[in-house]
Amino acid sequence: MSATADAAGPGAVRFALEGRITAGTAAPIWKSATDTLVSHPNRPIVVDASKLEYVDDVGIALLFDLTRRERPPEAKVEIRDLAPNLATLIGAYDPKKFVPPAPERAHVGIIEQIGRATERQIEYAQQMLGFLGNCFKAMGLALTRRGVLRWGEVLDVATEAGANAVPIVLLIGFLMGVIIAFEIGLVAQQFGAVIFVVNGVGVAMLRELGPLMTAIVFAGRTGAAFAAQIGTQKVNEEVNAIHTFGLDPVHFLVLPRLVAATLVLPVLAVFADVIGLFGGALVMVGFDIGFVQFYYQLLGAVSMTDFLLGLAKAATFGFALAAIGCQRGLATGAGATSVGLSATSAVVTGIVVIVVIDGIFTVLTS
Amino acid sequence: MTEPSSGTTQMSAVSVRGLRMGYGSRVLLDDASFDVARGEIMVILGGSGCGKSSLMKHMIGLYQPMAGDILIDGESIVQARGEAKAALQRKMGVMYQSGALFGSLNVLENVRFPLDQFTDLSLEQKNLTARMLLEQVEMAYAEGLMPGELSGGMLKRAGIARAMALGADILMLDEPSAGLDPITAANLDRTILSLRENLGFTFVVVTHELQSIFNIADRAIMLDPVSRSIIARGKPSELRDHATDARVRQFFNRQPDAALEQAA
Numbered sequence: 009m010s011a012t013a014d015a016a017g018p019g020a021v022r023f024a025l026e027g028r029i030t031a032g033t034a035a036p037i038w039k040s041a042t043d044t045l046v047s048h049p050n051r052p053i054v055v056d057a058s059k060l061e062y063v064d065d066v067g068i069a070l071l072f073d074l075t076r077r078e079r080p081p082e083a084k085v086e087i088r089d090l091a092p093n094l095a096t097l098i099g100a101y102d103p104k105k106f107v108p109p110a111p112e113r114a115h116v117g118i119i120e121q122i123g124r125a126t127e128r129q130i131e132y133a134q135q136m137l138g139f140l141g142n143c144f145k146a147m148g149l150a151l152t153r154r155g156v157l158r159w160g161e162v163l164d165v166a167t168e169a170g171a172n173a174v175p176i177v178l179l180i181g182f183l184m185g186v187i188i189a190f191e192i193g194l195v196a197q198q199f200g201a202v203i204f205v206v207n208g209v210g211v212a213m214l215r216e217l218g219p220l221m222t223a224i225v226f227a228g229r230t231g232a233a234f235a236a237q238i239g240t241q242k243v244n245e246e247v248n249a250i251h252t253f254g255l256d257p258v259h260f261l262v263l264p265r266l267v268a269a270t271l272v273l274p275v276l277a278v279f280a281d282v283i284g285l286f287g288g289a290l291v292m293v294g295f296d297i298g299f300v301q302f303y304y305q306l307l308g309a310v311s312m313t314d315f316l317l318g319l320a321k322a323a324t325f326g327f328a329l330a331a332i333g334c335q336r337g338l339a340t341g342a343g344a345t346s347v348g349l350s351a352t353s354a355v356v357t358g359i360v361v362i363v364v365i366d367g368i369f370t371v372l373t374s
Numbered sequence: 375m376t377e378p379s380s381g382t383t384q385m386s387a388v389s390v391r392g393l394r395m396g397y398g399s400r401v402l403l404d405d406a407s408f409d410v411a412r413g414e415i416m417v418i419l420g421g422s423g424c425g426k427s428s429l430m431k432h433m434i435g436l437y438q439p440m441a442g443d444i445l446i447d448g449e450s451i452v453q454a455r456g457e458a459k460a461a462l463q464r465k466m467g468v469m470y471q472s473g474a475l476f477g478s479l480n481v482l483e484n485v486r487f488p489l490d491q492f493t494d495l496s497l498e499q500k501n502l503t504a505r506m507l508l509e510q511v512e513m514a515y516a517e518g519l520m521p522g523e524l525s526g527g528m529l530k531r532a533g534i535a536r537a538m539a540l541g542a543d544i545l546m547l548d549e550p551s552a553g554l555d556p557i558t559a560a561n562l563d564r565t566i567l568s569l570r571e572n573l574g575f576t577f578v579v580v581t582h583e584l585q586s587i588f589n590i591a592d593r594a595i596m597l598d599p600v601s602r603s604i605i606a607r608g609k610p611s612e613l614r615d616h617a618t619d620a621r622v623r624q625f626f627n628r629q630p631d632a633a634l635e636q637a638a
């Protein structure tokens with residue numbers, strides 16, 4: 009340790025700073041120097057800097073810290089024999105600019121927090137509604153006027169969001185079919201009603217689980233990707249560039265994604281339906297119901313309406329997820345972190361909205 | 375700094391020997407050698423895309439050269455591995471061309487980051503150090519802002535403050551004054567000169583600002599993408615007036631290409 013305190017002097021407390029004070033060595037020296045100052049609030053302090061060899065920015069901060077403290081006039085801190093170049097550096101700082109940090113931000117009470125959160129949600133809902141309005145307008149334009157929609161881009165998005173998602177959709181759909189068939193099967197067996205498991209699997213897969221599970225996969229894969237892609241473009245000011253060319257980002261970035269998602273999700277849902285039913289049928293073999301029996305029971309249990317209702321849901325989910333993903337992307341703030349926040353928020357909002365839409369469908373169609 | 379300690383004599387802070395660097399099969403610079411003395415301010419010049427930033431990234435050991443060696447305080451950063459390499463890298467403070475601040479930390483936390491990682495100082499002490507560094511680059515008023523909320527010039531200045539935080543006495547600055555107003559740029563030049571004067575810092579600076587070059591540089595080297603070599607080295611004012619290569623004079627006198635044709 010290169011700071012040595014000795015209180016023997018006449019009235020004044022003396023200590024010396026020696027050697028090198030750098031980021032690596034400063035901590036103990038700084039602490040002992042501060043302790044000396046604090047424990048002698050009413051005596052003058054003399055710091056001997058004649059044996060100081062080297063200081064870096066941390067050392068300078070230390071020296072500055074010793075001189076800037078508020079002390080009574082008879083108890084000043086004096087640094088002796090400081091090299092003139094260091095004195096120049098330290099003299100360049102104005103102690104008034106380094107007053108103690110502002111107090112912590114006032115604590116926000118829980119009621120106020122709830123209020124603020126609600127306000128944010130309402131604001132977000134308003135934004136979303138406005139954005140949806142723009143989307144519908146753009147969609148309408150795309151359908152009525154040729155050339156507005158660039159089909160090449162729609163195809164690109166559809167390939168990435170649709171074709172590349174087939175394996176995972178198949179896997180999830182299959183497992184869903186297997187799981188419900190098995191769960192309902194075990195219960196139904198106790199009542200001797202195993203054959204009706206087919207009805208359960210059929211209705212559940214076509215009306216609910218096919219579209220819903222596909223949409224959840226879609227939210228994680230594609231909704232997040234839309235938000236991240238558009239968010240990155242926002243951060244790089246590409247969106248501003250689109251604006252300054254007099255183009256509408258909704259036409260340019262959002263429309264192809266909306267169309268692709270609305271078309272692709274029902275197709276994926278069909279895959280999930282079919283493989284899910286197949287999974288169910290496999291399980292039913294274990295309950296002594298063969299494929300043929302499963303097939304005829306299924307024909308009696310589900311109707312074309314169930315199937316089409318599922319597809320309508322899937323298309324709505326696709327539209328909603330794409331809209332949310334794109335909206336979150338366009339609402340991205342500045343900086344790389346905000347892209348991540350947008351993507352996360354797109355997934356969370358997407359899943360919540362899907363479930364809400366599903367609920368609305370159920371109420372309307374029952 | 376105060377007195378040069380007798381142990382470190384005239385060893386170069388940075389020494390580049392026979393460097394060949396590039397990406398893939400594309401060579402940007404071949405057989406380049408130069409030294410940066412302790413306490414020297416050296417400027418790297420050259421047209422856009424000629425490899426100035428790449429050279430700097432090689433000097434700080436981010437990329438492996440295709441051939442040649444780079445010594446920091448006499449030790450090879452090319453051969454060093456693991457902790458030895460990290461220790462060499464900590465001798466250098468680097469400001470990247472884009473600022474490279476951490477997006478999830480505010481300005482003060484960015485500058486404090488190296489102190490948080492490598493020192494046992496108290497939070498108050500680290501904050502004071504970081505605030506003084508920010509004061510030096512006139513960024514104290516922005517300490518609470520996130521990098522996403524900064525302008526290009528502010529990002530750079532915060533980047534400089536962070537580069538200095540660990541007390542590295544070799545500072546590498548990639549276009550520190552690009553995008554700064556003349557006053558702030560002049561103040562930055564003054565800060566650089568003051569740090570060299572009072573603390574003996576060594577600077578390697580990439581810059582195109584002629585004014586700044588004449589103000590601060592002891593020596594300049596100029597890279598050339600065509601010959602992939604250093605086509606000029608020396609004091610800027612001498613290069614301006616006496617360089618044999620027409621392109622070098624053109625650069626220092628800020629003349630467009632047509633002037634070169636006339637001169638030829």
Ligand SMILES: Nc1ncnc2c1ncn2[C@@H]1O[C@H](COP(=O)(O)OP(=O)(O)OP(=O)(O)O)[C@@H](O)[C@H]1O
Nearest residue numbers: 397398402420421422423424425426427428429471
């Ligand atoms: N990571 C990389 N991979 C491949 N090539 C690269 C990489 N980084 C840079 N380059 C190429 O190396 C060349 C030099 O780039 P560098 O960034 O070093 O130029 P510079 O001289 O700093 O230019 P500027 O003045 O525009 O900043 C460029 O042509 C660039 O295309």
Ligand SMILES: [Mg+2]
Nearest residue numbers: 426427471548
């Ligand atoms: Mg560069």
